[in-house]
Amino acid sequence: MITADLQGKSAIITGGASGLGLCAVELFTEMGCTVAICDVNEERINAQVTRLSEMGRHVLPAPADLRDTNAVDNMVKQAAEAMGGIDYLVNVAGHSVTLEIIPPGDLQSQTEQLWQDIMSxxxxxxxxxxxxxxxxxxxxxxxxVSTSSMSGFRSGGSSTPYCVAKGGVATLTKELARGLSPDVRVNAIAPMYVDPNDTNFPLKWESVFEDSKDLPIPRPGTGREYAEVMLFLCAGAGYMTGETLHVDGGYNA
Ligand SMILES: NC(=O)c1ccc[n+]([C@@H]2O[C@H](COP(=O)([O-])OP(=O)(O)OC[C@H]3O[C@@H](n4cnc5c(N)ncnc54)[C@H](O)[C@@H]3O)[C@@H](O)[C@H]2O)c1
Structure with missing residues (x-):
């Protein structure tokens, strides 16, 4: 369990209405941060804003479809104006687009449209x-802080375009770290197995407990554990930029 004093700080957390993004919203607001919850699902945003506000947390709705550049520009501007600036941008939103695994050998199922949708x-x-x-x-x-995936570092994720997109998040993180220096630190996390209680990801990893039982840490990671790494990369980690931390229970050990 790590803590930080985020009183007076403000963050946009994308994908914040569900799963790992919501766990990050919970943790950052617990530390005193004001958080704009960005998501495409307005109903879920509003439910979380109501629930968290009743707990005394500082949250505001920031609906946007991140596939739409104008919507993103407007969302960021409005959130920044409402919060008086932005200290942290936590990119957690993501989508498999496919509802079943497409093996890497199945090139015929990988349409142009699928590639574009997943990359977007x-x-x-x-x-x-x-x-x-x-x-x-x-x-x-x-x-x-952005969200890559272990799928970006090995073959065999939900689909080839998803793996490439998540590998791209790590590369983009390096580019942005150089590009925004020395003003802004830019890092990412690459999750592996996620506790099913802490995700609504459209493509369900049914065997997550079975598959993770041989890891050095023999279980899936909780949303809180992933959120704690995001918090560390925002509020601490002062000498880190351009890095993608593998948060994988020792999968790479
Ligand atoms: N669940 C896993 O096993 C796993 C493993 C590795 C990486 N990841 C990555 O972690 C991140 C969080 O995943 P999760 O498990 O919490 O999934 P989730 O589905 O619970 O949460 C993702 C959120 O992103 C939002 N979103 C989707 N498309 C959007 C769009 N176009 N605009 C705005 N918001 C949009 C969804 O509405 C949802 O609230 C994703 O980037 C995912 O790729 C997940």
């Missing part, structure tokens, strides 16, 4: 939010 929601979305938030993050000397 998982990779371009990160570029769009960072581009829109750049002036505010430079002003605050803030930090960006």
């Amino acid at each position: 929601v998982n990779l371009m979305s990160v570029f769009r939010t960072v581009k829109a938030a750049e002036p505010y993050l430079r002003e605050s000397k803030g930090a960006v």
Whole structure:
């Protein structure tokens, strides 16, 4: 369990209405941060804003479809104005787009449209939010944390375009770290197995407990554990930028 004093700080957390993004919203607001909850699902945003506000947390709705550049620009501007700036941009939103695994050998199922849809929601979305938030993050000397995946570092994720998009998040993280220096630190996390209680990801990893039982840490990671790494990369990690931390229970050990 790590803590930080985020009183007076403000963050946009994308994908914040569900799963790992919601766990990050919970943790950042617990530390005193004001958080704009960005998601495409307005109903879920409103439910979480109501619930968290009743707990005394500082949250505001920031609905946007991250596949739409204008929507992202407007969302970031409105959130920054409402919060008086942006200290942290936490990119968690992502989508498998497919509802079943497409093996890497099945090239015929990988249509142009599938590639474009997956790249837009998982990779371009990160570029769009960072581009829109750049002036505010430079002003605050803030930090960006994005969400890659272990799928970006090995074959055999939900589909080839998803793996490539998540690998692209790590590459983009390096580019942005150099590009926004010395004002803004830019890092990412690469999750592996996620506790099913802490995710609504459309493509369900049914055997997550079975598959993770041989890891050095023999279980899936909780949303809180992933969120704690995001918090560390935002509020601490002062000498880290351009890095993608593998948060994988020792999968790579
Ligand atoms: N669940 C896993 O096993 C796993 C493993 C590795 C990486 N990841 C990555 O972690 C991140 C969080 O996943 P999760 O498990 O919490 O999934 P989730 O589905 O619970 O949460 C993702 C959120 O992103 C939102 N979103 C989807 N498309 C959007 C769009 N176009 N615009 C705005 N918001 C959009 C969804 O509405 C949802 O609230 C994703 O980037 C995912 O790729 C997940």
